Amino acid sequence: xxxxxxxxxxxxxxxxxxxxxxxxxxxxxxxxxxxxxxxxxxxxxxxxxxxxxxxxxxxxxxxxxxxxxxxxxxxxxxxxxxxxxxxxxxxxxxxxxxxxxxxxxxxxxxxxxxxxxxxxxxxxxxxxxxxxxxxxxxxxxxxxxxxxxxxxxxxxxxxxxxxxxxxxxxxxxxxxxxxxxxxxxxxxxxxxxxxxxxxxxxxxxxxxxxxxxxxxxxxxxxxxxxxxxxxxxxxxxxxxxxxxxxxxxxxxxxxxxxxxxxxxxxxxxxxxxxxxxxxxxxxxxxxxxxxxxxxxxxxx
Amino acid sequence: xxxxxxxxxxxxxxxxxxxxxxxxxxxxxxxxxxxxxxxxxxxxxxxxxxxxxxxxxxxxxxxxxxxxxxxxxxxxxxxxxxxxxxxxxxxxxxxxxxxxxxxxxxxxxxxxxxxxxxxxxxxxxxxxxxxxxxxxxxxxxxxxxxxxxxxxxxxxxxxxxxxxxxxxxxxxxxxxxxxxxxxxxxxxxxxxxxxxxxxxxxxxxxxxxxxxxxxxxxxxxxxxxxxxxxxxxxxxxxxxxxxxxxxxxxxxxxxxxxxxxxxxxxxxxxxxxxxxxxxxxxxxxxxxxxxxxxxxxxxx
Numbered sequence: 087x088x089x090x091x092x093x094x095x096x097x098x099x100x101x102x103x104x105x106x107x108x109x110x111x112x113x114x115x116x117x118x119x120x121x122x123x124x125x126x127x128x129x130x131x132x133x134x135x136x137x138x139x140x141x142x143x144x145x146x147x148x149x150x151x152x153x154x155x156x157x158x159x160x161x162x163x164x165x166x167x168x169x170x171x172x173x174x175x176x177x178x179x180x181x182x183x184x185x186x187x188x189x190x191x192x193x194x195x196x197x198x199x200x201x202x203x204x205x206x207x208x209x210x211x212x213x214x215x216x217x218x219x220x221x222x223x224x225x226x227x228x229x230x231x232x233x234x235x236x237x238x239x240x241x242x243x244x245x246x247x248x249x250x251x252x253x254x255x256x257x258x259x260x261x262x263x264x265x266x267x268x269x270x271x272x273x274x275x276x277x278x279x280x281x282x283x284x285x286x287x288x289x290x291x292x293x294x295x296x297x298x299x300x301x302x303x304x305x306x307x308x309x310x311x312x313x314x315x316x317x318x319x320x321x322x323x324x325x326x327x328x329x330x331x332x333x334x335x336x337x338x339x340x341x342x343x344x345x346x347x348x349x350x351x352x353x354x355x356x357x358x359x360x361x362x363x364x365x366x367x368x369x370x371x372x373x374x375x376x377x378x379x380x381x382x383x384x385x386x
Numbered sequence: 387x388x389x390x391x392x393x394x395x396x397x398x399x400x401x402x403x404x405x406x407x408x409x410x411x412x413x414x415x416x417x418x419x420x421x422x423x424x425x426x427x428x429x430x431x432x433x434x435x436x437x438x439x440x441x442x443x444x445x446x447x448x449x450x451x452x453x454x455x456x457x458x459x460x461x462x463x464x465x466x467x468x469x470x471x472x473x474x475x476x477x478x479x480x481x482x483x484x485x486x487x488x489x490x491x492x493x494x495x496x497x498x499x500x501x502x503x504x505x506x507x508x509x510x511x512x513x514x515x516x517x518x519x520x521x522x523x524x525x526x527x528x529x530x531x532x533x534x535x536x537x538x539x540x541x542x543x544x545x546x547x548x549x550x551x552x553x554x555x556x557x558x559x560x561x562x563x564x565x566x567x568x569x570x571x572x573x574x575x576x577x578x579x580x581x582x583x584x585x586x587x588x589x590x591x592x593x594x595x596x597x598x599x600x601x602x603x604x605x606x607x608x609x610x611x612x613x614x615x616x617x618x619x620x621x622x623x624x625x626x627x628x629x630x631x632x633x634x635x636x637x638x639x640x641x642x643x644x645x646x647x648x649x650x651x652x653x654x655x656x657x658x659x660x661x662x663x664x665x666x667x668x669x670x671x672x673x674x675x676x677x678x679x680x681x682x683x684x685x686x
Contacts, residue, residue: 177599178554202665223523224670254478254579265665279554279579279675283660283668299477299606306599360583365502365565368583370524375579 111356114349115379122349123341124233125383126295130155131329131338132162134297136172137322142297143338144257147234150250151203151291154259157196157270158291159328164193166271167326172304176312178278181301182260184271186320192271202265203289208238208246215346219354219373224282225249228373230345234293235373237285250290253280253374257292277302280374295340295380339383353379411656414649415679422649423641424533425683426595428630430455431638432462434597436472437622442597443638444557447534450550451503451591454559457496457570458591459628464493466571467626472604476612478578481601482560484571486620492571502565503589508538508546515646519654519673524582525549528673530645534593535673537585550590553580553674557592577602580674595640595680639683653679 109117132144148155161167170190174182192198208216216236218229225237228251235251250256257275261268268289275294294301309315329337343350354376359367409417432444448455461467470490474482492498508516516536518529525537528551535551550556557575561568568589575594594601609615629637643650654676659667 175603177602204665220523223520223672224668263663279672281675282670282672283657283664283675285668286666287664302477303475303603303605305603357583363563364583364587365504366586368524368585370582372523372579372582375581375583 108359108361109352109356110361111353111377114353114356115343118343118347118349122344122347123381124344126340126342126380128330128332128337129159129328130292131340132158132292132326133329133332133338134167134326135324136300137324139324140297140300142300143295143340144292145295145340145342146292147250147290149232150206150234151259151289153197153200154203154268154270154289154291157200158259158273160193160195161271162326162328163331165325166190166193167323169323171320171322172301173307173320174274174311174313175277175301175304175307177306179276179281179312180274181277181304182272182274183321183323184260184273186317192269196269196271198269199266200269200289204265204286205247205249208248212248213246217345217350217354219371219376224285225251230350230373230376230378233342233345233378235376235378237373249286251280251373252276252282252284252290253293254278255294255298256290257294258284258288258290261288275301280372295342296338296382341381341383343379345378408659408661409652409656410661411653411677414653414656415643418643418647418649422644422647423681424644426640426642426680428632428637429459429628430592431629431640432458432592432626433629433632433638434467434626435624436600437624439624440597440600442600443595443640444592445595445640445642446592447550447590449532450506450534451559451589453497453500454503454568454570454589454591457500458559458573460493460495461571462626462628463631465625466490466493467623470623471620472601472623473607473620474574474611474613475577475601475604475607477606479576479581479612480574481577481604482572482574483621483623484560484573486617490571492569496569496571498569499566500569500589504565504586505547505549508548512548513546517645517650517654519671519676524585525551530650530673530676530678533642533645533678535676535678537673549586551580551673552576552582552584552590553593554578555594555598556590557594558584558588558590561588575601580672595642596638596682641681641683643679645678 126145130146134142146155170185172183173186216231218227220228226239228237235253236248237251238248241247254276259268259270260272307314314320358371426445430446434442446455470485472483473486516531518527520528526539528537535553536548537551538548541547554576559568559570560572607614614620658671
């Protein structure tokens with residue numbers, strides 16, 4: 087089969103071009119050292135197992151939505167998510183899961199009206215660790231902070247305000263009309279073009295780091311907003327566990343490329359200026375097209 | 387079921403707010419007149435029927451890629467696409483279909499080395515019909531022209547150059563490493579965050595206007611670039627027909643909101659400044675988040 091691939095790697099051609107040839111994103115990743123990566127901590131890793139055994143791994147973002155994440159950890163520890171279902175799959179938008187019957191009582195200790203953790207002050211420390219990718223459009227700057235897609239702009243009161251960005255695979259806490267109604271019991275992930283109009287309007291709590299294809303390939307719901315119309319269409323969730331509660335040998339281990347590293351900056355530049363099959367490099371890359379390198383760690 | 391919807395319509399509340407209340411995108415569309423819409427012409431409409439009977443409708447863009455579109459019309463008329471298959475589904479990227487066996491001879495009259503129809507000069511007429519949505523980032527301006535997502539920037543030689551934009555659902559002609567190798571026999575559509583680094587690098591020839599969920603929900607391929615590894619995983623395409631070749635009564639009829647209309651400008655503004663459930667309107671909208679209104683026409 088002649089593969090008319092959109093992207094054809096040309097390792098031989100590049101090798102022949104010798105020293106001045108720019109490195110491809112893959113070559114930059116291959117040349118990283120262990121110091122260029124940070125681990126995904128087991129207490130920040132959710133293992134969601136669907137009814138058919140497929141696993142979806144979600145890294146939580148306690149640095150940005152601490153109260154929502156505390157709720158989610160508690161819900162996972164208590165086994166509250168076990169037996170809920172995926173109830174909504176809207177094309178080019180979101181997959182959403184929760185208690186479709188709305189009959190499960192929340193465990194003790196859950197904050198029922200968490201604050202609207204939609205943004206945060208960009209401290210000097212944050213600013214120094216921020217790697218800008220994209221100027222303007224939605225935010226003054228959009229880039230990466232501690233491995234997360236973040237935008238920041240000055241507020242009217244002079245404070246510089248940051249927000250997580252709704253890139254593909256980001257996970258948020260569904261809410262009702264009041265900003266403090268998202269407990270973390272109802273979650274969604276983005277499966278389409280980044281809906282950045284949701285930034286600063288709902289709490290992002292993490293992102294899918296493996297297995298998103300088990301969510302994005304689900305049949306689309308045909309009801310309003312992509313909700314499944316029939317109970318039988320709902321996709322069961324067998325369990326959601328914090329990796330830190332699993333036996334050490336069973337804990338999935340992942341690493342994220344450090345976004346304050348030289349390697350990350352070179353990687354972003356290479357993503358913006360692709361070679362090989364490309365005729366005209368774009369010269370730019372959208373914050374949600376960076377495809378931040380995340381890898382399964384080699385176990386010792 | 388308490389639906390913790392991401393977007394909750396508030397028609398009653400809005401109705402009570404009376405004259406000054408901004409209109410929602412849906413209200414603006416509801417208030418359009420017939421003159422605000424242009425038809426999808428039957429000679430520009432492909433009806434792709436999958437093996438299970440599901441239909442995917444594709445509007446062709448002869449104004450932007452005339453030679454590729456001429457090839458595609460001829461391939462459809464000759465029945466060349468019938469019996470090919472979907473061979474690649476890469477998450478957050480593309481679905482691609484063609485002749486996996488690479489054994490089908492192309493019909494007579496197919497241009498085998500079409501020019502690289504990746505961009506075009508922005509004439510004064512085009513500039514006057516262009517509705518800008520987004521300044522900067524990839525292109526100096528990104529917006530809509532004759533119902534299509536288009537970016538444009540000045541070239542080094544002073545010519546203002548336009549290009550179709552790789553939004554979700556746009557359809558392009560796969561090619562090999564040489565720019566003139568995409569005949570239209572191998573096609574792809576975008577099923578993820580707009581890969582705008584492909585703009586000006588490959589010919590966009592149209593877009594899916596209905597049924598994309600039959601493509602975007604397919605199982606992801608596990609081979610390199612998301613190709614299916616086993617022949618049995620390929621998804622058969624029963625037929626691809628031009629609507630103009632069908633009996634008039636069987637021709638699907640669709641309409642696109644005119645993008646040089648006041649209604650479109652109001653719609654884009656409303657998309658950028660959402661009300662109701664939203665706490666903080668974004669104040670901006672990505673060219674690929676406009677969600678251009680396309681509707682099934684009422685038959686007479």
